Amino acid sequence: MTNWANRTLNALLAIAFVAAAIAYGGAHPAKAQTAPDDLSAAMADRPSHVATTWDGVAAIGYDVVAFFLAGEAVKGSKSITATYMGATYRFKTEDHKALFLKDPAALAPQYGGYGAMGIRMGKKLRPDRSPAWQVANEKLFFFIDDETKAMWNEDSDTNQRVAEAIWAKIENVPPKILHAPVTN
Numbered sequence: 001m002t003n004w005a006n007r008t009l010n011a012l013l014a015i016a017f018v019a020a021a022i023a024y025g026g027a028h029p030a031k032a033q034t035a036p037d038d039l040s041a042a043m044a045d046r047p048s049h050v051a052t053t054w055d056g057v058a059a060i061g062y063d064v065v066a067f068f069l070a071g072e073a074v075k076g077s078k079s080i081t082a083t084y085m086g087a088t089y090r091f092k093t094e095d096h097k098a099l100f101l102k103d104p105a106a107l108a109p110q111y112g113g114y115g116a117m118g119i120r121m122g123k124k125l126r127p128d129r130s131p132a133w134q135v136a137n138e139k140l141f142f143f144i145d146d147e148t149k150a151m152w153n154e155d156s157d158t159n160q161r162v163a164e165a166i167w168a169k170i171e172n173v174p175p176k177i178l179h180a181p182v183t184n
Helices: 003-023 039-044 064-069 094-102 116-120 146-154 156-170
Strands: 077-084 087-091 132-136 139-143
Touching: 064 094, 064 132, 064 139, 077 094, 087 094, 116 139, 116 146, 116 156, 132 146, 139 146, 146 156
Parallel strands: none
Antiparallel strands: 077 087, 132 139
16 A cells, blocks of 8 residues: 555545544533433432442332331332432332332431441441341341351341441442552
8 A cells, every 4th residue: 555545545444533532522521411321320310328329229129117017128119219329219109109208217227228238347338139138126238148047147236236336437428449458
């Protein structure tokens, strides 16, 4: 290929690259906009003090009032919701929603719904499916699984005291920072 042909091809590639960068917002990062269905953007907007799904739903969509009243895990309805501390809570009935709104701090899961034993260990671990859970001392606790729930209950009073102290320090720290590897 001749020198002229190489320069022409390079120029065309450069123009194509610049056009693509402008089209996708890469040339002006300050002006780049995120698509509304962009999962990473949705995850970044989640409150760090509440364990939520990617779309901001707390308690993995379970009706937190049902844990207290029915003693079981019951999925809430997408049409019966309330917002508390930046997260959306779902409820099976309007009555459950009304009870929650009277005192959400008393009915919301401890540690923002992160696994209690994880908080005890300084990590924010969000239950992904049906959580292991318990109501103790009129408080709702979530766990990652039955094994961590059993570990918690080996000395629940001490574990709760330690978790409370740790939670006060990490409540507003994004989970990904707590799980980042330590580098020198």
